[in-house]
Amino acid sequence: MNLRNYIPESELRQLYSNEHWTIQELAEHFQVAETTIRRRMDELGIPTRARGPDIGAHHNFRFVDPIWSPALAYAVGIIATDGNLSPDGRHLCIRSADYELLETVKECLGLDNQITKTRRLLSVYYSLQWGDRAFYLWLESIGLMPAKSLILGALTLPDNFFPDFLRGVIDGDGCIRVYQDRWNTFKNPKYVYERVYVTIASGSFPFLAWIQGQTTRLCGVKGAIIKRAKKLPHYAQLWELKFAKKDSLTLLPWIYYGDDLPCLERKHILALRALGLADS
Numbered sequence: 553m554n555l556r557n558y559i560p561e562s563e564l565r566q567l568y569s570n571e572h573w574t575i576q577e578l579a580e581h582f583q584v585a586e587t588t589i590r591r592r593m594d595e596l597g598i599p600t601r602a603r604g605p606d607i608g609a610h611h612n613f614r615f616v617d618p619i620w621s622p623a624l625a626y627a628v629g630i631i632a633t634d635g636n637l638s639p640d641g642r643h644l645c646i647r648s649a650d651y652e653l654l655e656t657v658k659e660c661l662g663l664d665n666q667i668t669k670t671r672r673l674l675s676v677y678y679s680l681q682w683g684d685r686a687f688y689l690w691l692e693s694i695g696l697m698p699a700k701s702l703i704l705g706a707l708t709l710p711d712n713f714f715p716d717f718l719r720g721v722i723d724g725d726g727c728i729r730v731y732q733d734r735w736n737t738f739k740n741p742k743y744v745y746e747r748v749y750v751t752i753a754s755g756s757f758p759f760l761a762w763i764q765g766q767t768t769r770l771c772g773v774k775g776a777i778i779k780r781a782k783k784l785p786h787y788a789q790l791w792e793l794k795f796a797k798k799d800s801l802t803l804l805p806w807i808y809y810g811d812d813l814p815c816l817e818r819k820h821i822l823a824l825r826a827l828g829l830a831d832s
Contacts, residue, residue: 559584559592563668563679568598571643571683575600581645618690623660625713626814629720630657631691632707633754637698642688645681653723654680656814701755702788706762714766719807719815721763726752728804728822748826750795750803753780760793771806773799800826 559582567573567581579586593600618624630653636645648654654667657680665682695707709717722728729749754760760777768774775795782789795803804823808815 558582558670558672559589560668560670561596562666563670564589564592564596565598566666566668567681568593571681573638573643574640577638577640577643618687620710620713622713622716623814625709625716626720626723627657627660628691628694628696628707628709629717629722630724632696632700632704632717632759633721633724633726635696637688637691637696637700639698642685643681643683644688644691645679647677647679648724649675649677650816651678653816654678656816660814703758704754704756705758711770714770715807715809716813718763718767719813721752722750722807723816723819725754726750726819728800728819728826730822730826746797748797748800750775750800752793753790754793755788755790757791760791764793767795767803771803773802775799 564578567578573581575586575589578589582589590600630646631644634646634648634653636647638644646654646657651667657663658665658667663680663682665680668679668681670677670679694709695705697704707717727750729747729751731747752760752763757777764775764777773795775793778792778794780790780792804826808820808823
C-alpha cells in the first residue's frame with residue numbers, strides 16, 4: 553500500500569506552508585515516516601524549508617487575555633474532547649467526523665482557516681488547524697495540555713459558563729439517546745417506556761470525575777461513571793459518565809438554556825425531543 557496517496561495535498565500544503573509545521577510534526581500527524589512526508593512533498597512540488605529556526609513563522613496574539621463568553625466556553629469544551637495541542641507550543645488541531653462541528657468552532661473563535669478533509673480506508677474525517685501562541689498558552693493556563701487524552705483533569709473556568717462548556721463536551725465526545733424501550737412488551741403491550749440518557753466518554757477518569765462533581769454542585773445531578781469493556785486488550789481504557797432519565801431531563805434544559813447557542817443541531821433536536829419540545 554502506498555501511504556503517500558493517503559496524505560491529502562490541501563492539508564499538507566496548509567500545515568507545512570501556511571502553519572509552518574515541521575516534517576517531524578507532519579509525520580506524527582499523518583502517522584507515517586518522515587521520508588514518506590518528504591517524498592509526498594516532492595511529488596506535489598512543495599518546496600522544503602531550510603533546516604534551523606523558521607524565521608518566517610508568525611504568531612497570532614488575538615487571545616492575549618480572552619474574555620469568557622458562551623461561544624468561547626463551548627469551543628473550549630470541543631478542544632477538551634476533540635482537540636489537540638501540538639508539542640511545538642503554538643499549533644492547535646481539532647479533528648471530527650462532523651463538518652458542522654468544525655464550522656461552529658470557527659465561528660466561535662473567529663477563525664478563517666480552511667477545514668480539510670481526509671480519507672483513510674473507509675473513514676472520512678475533517679480537520680481544523682491553526683496557529684496561535686497566545687491562545688495556546690492560555691489554554692495551558694486553564695488546564696489543557698498536549699497528549700491529554702488519558703491524563704486530563706479539572707479545568708479552570710467560571711461557573712456561569714460551565715453549561716456552555718459542557719454542551720461543547722457533549723457535542724465532542726458525548727451522546728444524547730432518546731428511544732422507546734419495548735423489551736417487556738411480550739409480557740404486556742403497555743410496557744413501553746421512553747428512555748433518555750446523556751453520556752460522555754473519555755480516556756481520563758479524573759476529567760469525568762471533575763465533570764461529575766461540577767454537575768452535582770451546579771445543577772444538582774450526579775450520574776455514574778462506568779468502566780467500559782475494552783474492544784481489544786491493547787486498547788486504552790475508556791470511561792463513561794452516564795446520566796439516567798431523571799438527571800438527563802434536568803441537565804438538558806440547563807445546557808440548552810436559550811436560542812441561538814453554539815451547538816450541533818442534531819444533538820439539540822434530540823434534546824428537544826427528550827424534553828417533549830420537538831416531534832419524534
